[in-house]
Amino acid sequence: MMIALRLYLAYKLLNSIFLGVSLGTIFTIYAPLNPKIYSLGGIALALGAFILSLFYSKLLNLKPYKKILLGLEILPFFYLFAYLLFPNTFFGALIVYTLYQIGFIFGDYLGRTETLLLPRKTILSHLDKRKQIGYLLGLVIAFIFYTILEFFGILQKESQIYAIHFLLLLLQCAVFLTLFSAFRQTRTNKWNPKT
Structure with a gap:
């Protein structure tokens, strides 16, 4: 089984952009939750x-x-739709929080596996650069997006967070399609770790 390295690097960039754009949304989404829920989570x-x-x-x-990563990249679709269907409610916040926690369970595993499967330090360096660039781009995109909304008179933070979820949905489509393509690609520039 092979992975197209360029597409995988693009996936890492897009995934980090998604993270940067979504960072500020959590504070508003989680507002209806009781602090005890964070302890249980x-x-x-x-x-x-x-x-x-x-x-x-x-x-x-x-x-x-491959299977776990593709499965985990489906989770954001569920929490994006959960928020869009149940915005600013306890139920919607609980669904989003629960799905985030499920994803976080696999965080150490994904990091360890990626490091073990990558054959060279230079590839790890490229991945980390993409992650940092993507994260910064995501934060800048979110800042510009909120500035545009304010320019058009959308000042309520709940309305801003709701609106940015449509951008996040588009980003997550690009994230998933890029990752899926990276695993499906069989041409040149492949990364073929031992299975």
């Missing part, structure tokens, strides 16, 4: 990540990485 996150680590010997290779 943290406990679930720690337990979930611990249980996942028990299976690393089977999961730390390309085939499960």
Whole structure:
């Protein structure tokens, strides 16, 4: 099984742009939640990540990485739609928080697997550069987006967060399609770690 490296690098860039754009939304989305929920979520996150680590010997290779990563990139569609359908409600915030926590459970696993599967330090360097550039671009895009909304008189933060979710939806489509293409690509410039 192979991965098209250029597309994978593009995926990392787009994924980080998504993260940068979405960063400021969480504070408004989570507003209806009771602080105790964060404690419960943290406990679930720690337990979930611990249980996942028990299976690393089977999961730390390309085939499960591909399946898990593609599955995790479907999660944002669910929490984007959850917020768009139930904006500024306890139910919507709880769904978004729960789905984020599920994604976070796999954070250590994804980082470890990517590092183990990559054959060269230069590729890791390129990945980290893409992540940082994407994150900065995402923050700038969000700032410009909110500035434009304010220019048009949309000043309420809930309305701004709702509007930016449509941009996030478009970004997530690009993220998922780029990742899917990176795994499907079979031409030149491939990364073929041992499966």
